Amino acid sequence: MRELNDYSGEFNPAIKYKDFSKEVLIKALNAYASYIRRLDGIWYLTVKEQVNDDTAFLCDRLVWDKMEVHDADMTRKLFKIEANDVAAMFKTLQMSPWTWNLRHHFELKTPHHGIWTVNRCPVLLALENEGEGREQRICGLIETELFQIRAHYINPQMKVRPLKLPPRKGKDEVACRWEFKFED
Numbered sequence: 001m002r003e004l005n006d007y008s009g010e011f012n013p014a015i016k017y018k019d020f021s022k023e024v025l026i027k028a029l030n031a032y033a034s035y036i037r038r039l040d041g042i043w044y045l046t047v048k049e050q051v052n053d054d055t056a057f058l059c060d061r062l063v064w065d066k067m068e069v070h071d072a073d074m075t076r077k078l079f080k081i082e083a084n085d086v087a088a089m090f091k092t093l094q095m096s097p098w099t100w101n102l103r104h105h106f107e108l109k110t111p112h113h114g115i116w117t118v119n120r121c122p123v124l125l126a127l128e129n130e131g132e133g134r135e136q137r138i139c140g141l142i143e144t145e146l147f148q149i150r151a152h153y154i155n156p157q158m159k160v161r162p163l164k165l166p167p168r169k170g171k172d173e174v175a176c177r178w179e180f181k182f183e184d
Contacts, residue, residue, distance in 0.1 A: 057137060
């Protein structure tokens with residue numbers, strides 16, 4: 001059977017993802033990554049509206065504290081990432097659906113030291129557009145904690161330090177920058 005470029009034809013009760021072309025599957029992966037991000041934002045805003053921002057923030061931390069290890073573990077197993085250095089950390093970030101919609105780059109200085117720069121982040125853009133200043137809380141507190149949880153999962157000696165966090169002076173400025181390093 002030839003690979004499908006869309007699903008515009010007749011209904012096929014036996015169709016599977018493997019029936020589609022690589023291009024369609026990549027589009028689907030990006031759409032599903034966006035779906036995950038939107039779901040996260042919608043449930044946060046729903047709790048915020050129904051209760052308050054402090055409760056939504058607490059729930060977000062509790063959920064993502066668990067999901068961060070799950071995501072790193074699933075990604076390591078799926079892509080057979082077995083090392084425990086900064087390169088392994090970067091690989092889990094590269095392959096995580098959470099980062100697929102970011103514009104970012106990695107700089108691996110040594111196996112035990114690297115910098116990750118996020119130039120464009122849809123979550124930060126949404127928070128900035130909201131205009132309530134939550135980006136400092138979400139990016140500064142939750143993300144810092146989550147990256148440290150992921151780093152500790154890969155290697156307990158790895159430390160994460162934010163080098164640049166919101167607020168930004170303009171939309172063209174770097175969203176955030178992180179250092180991953182083994183400390184003596």
